[in-house]
Amino acid sequence: DVQLVESGGGSVQAGGSLRLSCAASGFTYSSYCMGWIRQVSGKEREGVASIDSDGETTYTDSVKGQFTISRDNAKSTVYLQMDRLKSEDTALYYCATRVSSDCTFSTPDGCYSHRGQGTQVTVS
Numbered sequence: 001d002v003q004l005v006e007s008g009g010g011s012v013q014a015g016g017s018l019r020l021s022c023a024a025s026g027f028t029y030s031s032y033c034m035g036w037i038r039q040v041s042g043k044e045r046e047g048v049a050s051i052d053s054d055g056e057t058t059y060t061d062s063v064k065g066q067f068t069i070s071r072d073n074a075k076s077t078v079y080l081q082m083d084r085l086k087s088e089d090t091a092l093y094y095c096a097t098r099v100s101s102d103c104t105f106s107t108p109d110g111c112y113s114h115r116g117q118g119t120q121v122t123v124s
Contacts, residue, residue: 006094006116006117007122010122014123020036023077024077024095032098033051034097035112039118045107049069064115068081080093095115098113
C-alpha cells in the first residue's frame with residue numbers, strides 16, 4: 001500500500017524556518033512526481049510546490065524564493081524547506097503523489113491519488 005508520512009511541522013515565530021519531510025513507501029518513489037499542498041480550515045487547498053521524477057520543480061507564486069522542494073530518491077523522501085515564514089503560511093501541509101488514475105485529493109492546479117495525514121505549521 002502507498003504510504004506517505006509527513007513530519008517536521010510545528011510552531012515558529014515569523015521570520016523563522018521549518019523543514020518538512022515526507023517519507024514514502026509502497027510504490028516506485030523515484031518514478032513519480034511529489035507535491036506539497038497546504039490547507040487552511042475553511043479555505044481552498046493550495047498547491048505549494050512539486051518536484052517531478054527528473055527533479056524539475058514548480059512553486060506557487062506566493063512561495064517562490066521562500067520555499068524549496070527537494071527529493072532524496074535513495075531515502076524515498078521529499079522535503080520542503082520553508083524560510084522567512086509569515087503568518088499567512090500557517091496551514092496544514094500535506095505531501096501527495098499520483099500513482100494511479102484516481103483523483104482523491106485535488107487542488108485547482110493538480111490531482112493526486114494519495115496523500116499523507118498532514119503536518120501542522122503555525123507561524124505567529
